Amino acid sequence: MTREGNATLNFIPEFACYNTTFDLSNIIWRSDNVISERVPLLSIQIAYNILASSFFHHILKQFHLPLTVAQMLGGVLLSSSFLGRIPGVFHMIYRPEGIMSVETFANIGIMYYVFLTGLEMNCDTILRSSKQAVVIAVASILIPALVGAGFFALHNDLAGGSSVALTAKGYMFWCAILSVTSFPVLARLLSDLKILYTRLGKDALTAAILIDAFGWVLFSLFIPFSHAGGKPLLSLICTLLFIAFCFCVVRPILARVVEHRMRSESWNSSKLLDVMMGLFVCAYITDLLGSHHVVGAFVYGLILPSGKFADLLLEMLDDFVTAIIVPVYFASFGFRLNLESLWSENHSVLLPLFMVFLLAIPKILSSLLVTVYYGMSSRDGVGLGLLLNTKGIMAVILISIAWDKSVLFSNQTLTISYHAPLSNSCLILDPYAFTIMILAVLFMTTVVSPFINAIYKPKLRFKQTQQRTVQKLWCEAELRVAACVHNSHQALGMIYVLEATNATRTSPLHVSVLHLVELTRRGTGLLVAQIDNSNVQGGSSEQYGSQEEFETICNAFNEFVEEYKAVRFDTSGIVATYETIHQDIYNVTEEKRANLILLPFHKELSSGELETTKTAFSDINQNVLQAPPCSVGILVNRGLRSLSTATMSIIVIFIGGPDDREALSIAWRMASHSATKLHVVRLLVSGTEVAEGKAFQNDSSGVLSTEMDSVMQKELDDEHIFHFRHKGLHNSDSITYSERELRLETGEEIPLILHEIDQKGCDLYILGQGSGNNYTVFKTLLEWCDSPELGVMGDIVASSSFGTNSSLLVVQQYTMERKSKLHCSRKHHTSKVCDDIL
Incomplete structure (x- = not known):
């Protein structure tokens, strides 16, 4: 049996259609031979992602740029503006029938990455945060959120308007994307710049943890309301109850089990993998409740005990997740990126660059206001704003979800085929906005290191x-x-x-x-x-x-x-x-x-x-x-x-x-x-x-x-x-x-x-x-x-x-x-x- 479907977006029409053969004798997969047809293609895709990110990281690490920038550049290289222009190369790496496989692999991998983020986050630090750090975090959330709403309204006017419901969803995503700060990326960046243990570094990292924690709260709240139809309020209540159950019931049980095992030194690789099964259980439950599966992964990492047990898990998973899985996830949005859309929609070429620059201003403005209030120097205010502009996997996840919701809203029949063209009037992120947001995230994360080196040089002191x-x-x-x-x-x-x-x-x-x-x-x-x-x-x-x-x-x-x-x-x-x-x-x-x-x-x-x-x-x-x-x-x-x-x-x-x-x-x-x-x-x-x-x-x-x-x-x-x-x-x-x-x-x-x-x-x-x-x-x-x-x-x-x-x-x-x-x-x-x- 054969079925044809449009598996990619309409701005790459030459790769839009492909044939899928269903083998009825294959009881498990009911598809073609997965081992011989899909696994080699997935292996090539993974190999490309690792090589591309390693190549860029080798070049950029001497400039103290985060690994995230190299991984994102590896994904940008896959866009229709670069490798997409070479049909032979793009077809060899990302054939249409392999897109679903790499996205599935990437989404499973991102669960591991978010799980490790929760495992490393220190809740005690959040509770003991100083008043100054709390004020910096609140200002760095509210001001970018308000400015983000204004940017979205401006974009809606340029795009011809949209429905009220979808406008509200768009506000939520735009505000969240501009507000979040990636504390794992920032921590490594501060360490590489050797300012982690200065006053500026500690203020920036403390505020980043608070902003990141608030970002996960927003993430848990927004996802149920981003669905078309359903009962978002019920989904939100159920998700919050599940999180409370994990902290109040599951966490004490896991703490006692882990402590007993650590005292007896009876941990081995197989028992650690048994613990990892809880990751999939929590991810499945939050997805079933109408939230996102990464919410469950993050909560599970947060409730596991820290210390030596966390080190064992990190030692086992960190290199594999960071070096292999994450580059695949960043590359998964590469074939969605369309740089030609920036100048093909009757807009000035300078307008997208101006928008990308403006999106980086709110964090700097909010930090300047707080530092003036506390009597700090304007140089520290600018440096703090630049550091809090550091983005990571959270911003990319939000952009990807907004894009996925756009695709679903454009076609309410949830089938393999996407025959209807994407309508700008019903999108959270159209190709133009999607490209601007990705470039803004890349720009804000890239400029941090050179600008901090320019305005904050401890050796001069x-x-x-x-x-x-x-x-x-x-x-x-x-x-x-x-x-x-x-x-x-x-x-x-x-x-x-x-x-x-x-x-x-x-x-x-x-x-x-x-x-x-x-x-x-x-x-x-x-x-x-x-x-x-x-x-x-x-x-x-x-x-x-x-x-x-x-x-x-x-x-x-x-x-x-x-x-x-x-x-x-x-x-x-x-x-x-x-x-x-x-x-x-x-x-x-x-x-x-x-x-x-x-x-x-x-x-x-x-x-x-x-x-x-x-x-x-x-x-x-x-x-x-x-x-x-x-x-x-x-x-x-x-x-x-x-x-x-x-x-x-x-x-x-x-x-x-x-x-x-x-x-x-x-x-x-x-x-x-x-x-x-x-x-x-x-x-x-x-x-x-x-x-x-x-x-x-x-x-x-x-x-x-x-x-x-x-x-x-x-x-x-x-x-x-x-x-x-x-x-x-x-x-x-x-x-x-x-x-x-x-x-x-x-x-x-x-x-x-x-x-x-x-x-x-x-x-x-x-x-x-x-x-x-x-x-x-x-x-x-x-x-x-x-x-x-x-x-x-x-x-x-x-x-x-x-x-x-x-x-x-x-x-x-x-x-x-x-x-x-x-x-x-x-x-x-x-x-x-x-x-x-x-």
Whole structure:
């Protein structure tokens, strides 16, 4: 039996008709051979979508554009204006009989994507949102909704008017499309731009979560009323009752089952797939009740427990859904896109471009109004509006549904054939409006990254922090420290060092604890969890990202603050890839106006020896040392103890340079604590030539001199030592000072002099990272260091052959006129020199 039908839209007439053969012997499908006829075609379609989106993403990722943009461009490439003009290519990829298959596959896949969105959404963040975020969200919903209604009315006038019922439906869809913001896409975009943990990033992401939640409410309400006929009010009530049943009854049951399984560690792939059956059940029920099937998928993801269980599901599904299924869905609207309709309906060519530009204005306008009300800068208002313009899968789903409803309204007989041409007088979205909305979504999401980079450049602010060092800090000013930790053991070592800084009422201490967590997957749950700085969900099975680890760190600092009333602290979780996490540290440190960044060494004490915990920690430390906005200290903890139970003996070895002056300034502050003793040893180096330094111009003669740097640094060193001896040494019995001559020939004398100094015993060495680097011998030795981030002196003290159990704090002072070279160890791999301009 054969039946002919018009399976596509009337603007691609050459592909409108196709034959379908029904095989009565095929009891299950009652169609042609699905395996031999449809599966190969679907495989080609999926392969094209993956290749097209991967190609565009490879090009656009260097511009920090979201993956959604690449996937949408892959769909646009399928339009009749591009591949549609090549009948052979288009017929090979998207034959008419394959359109139904790819749409079915795409709609099943989008259920998984929406399910993962609900699984990653943090309901607690919504409930704890600040008043400012709520106001921003409300303004970003109401103003675009009102403007969207005006745009739809204008379009209706240009199209010749429409019925009242369909006009109301059109208002709903247009308002919802302009109002929604995709928080998963925005979270990844903020992370890539490295502004997620700034005030602008947190405000934008919090507002985006509220807008997205409201968008799902609108989605659930609009869908029943968008149907032609039926009982929409009854459908809406039934859908709301089902959602309430899921939250009140199903969610507690699932929570108990999942918790029991997680405690017994009895989860495996088959049991996880059993849980996934609930996705199809919920999707089927909401579709049966007259709503959309993605509503049930989203609700099911929302009621499942978060934490490690959610991570297991995301690890199993995220790559498959994001990389394979979503590109197919975005490509499914490509053959509906008709760019020729923009200039084929007696409209000016500039009018569609003007409409696309106008559709991006409402969010910016609403954000500007709110920021003016709260006294924020207009730059932040524009940036916030641009960020909230980020669209994603929700906007595309709404546009697709509006298009599908248009097709149904154009032909009330629900058959395979669409013989009647589409009438503009009864459409929610005609081809002209459909194309404008798709281009507007693509435009708004694409321009966010370049515009934010143009108006919001955090690196420019670092130039204003040249003097943010401990040496330049006023005696009675608050010391602000950013303590970076990966686990609770590192947090204890940081606390003992901070305890020694002797916080008082006249010189208090503010600690910003930065819990560094590696982003090991594409999901946004980890990123969203950092908004209120009170919750961190583990990104992997490793101990460094667990919720228990974060709570232990918070408890340790709480006890520290309770004991010392002049100390206050705040916690921030930073989730990023280890290759780029140093940029987030820069931004948060700048936001906190810190004077010092404390970093943990990549080795920890185990059985009396320092053992490597993770080599990536060393890379993070070296990256942070490259261009920080303030001074940096790296702590090598060999068993520091609390000053409430023991005394601390501190030794500073002073050779010269800005790093040594910063190290002495920190030790000088610690020496005011009653339980510390400080001994400063100045090494007067002789017998070696001065290495080439930075060239300075002599204004009087116009001659460049490499010796001037050494002379200036020597004068600054003498001045700093003079102030230390005059103000510190003579006012405290716990401070001692001595000078020793160090005659360098080959560098073998350095370990000998360090062993002599260490004979009296020491709990903590404080050294400059660039100590001695202005001498040729030190620069040569640095190339052979196992840990170049510690410098030559620090690498010797931290080595197992030094024969001491002293802890070590290596300090680098921030200065703009400095060049340093980080040398990678030649012992384990090929030596290389990395020039880092500070």
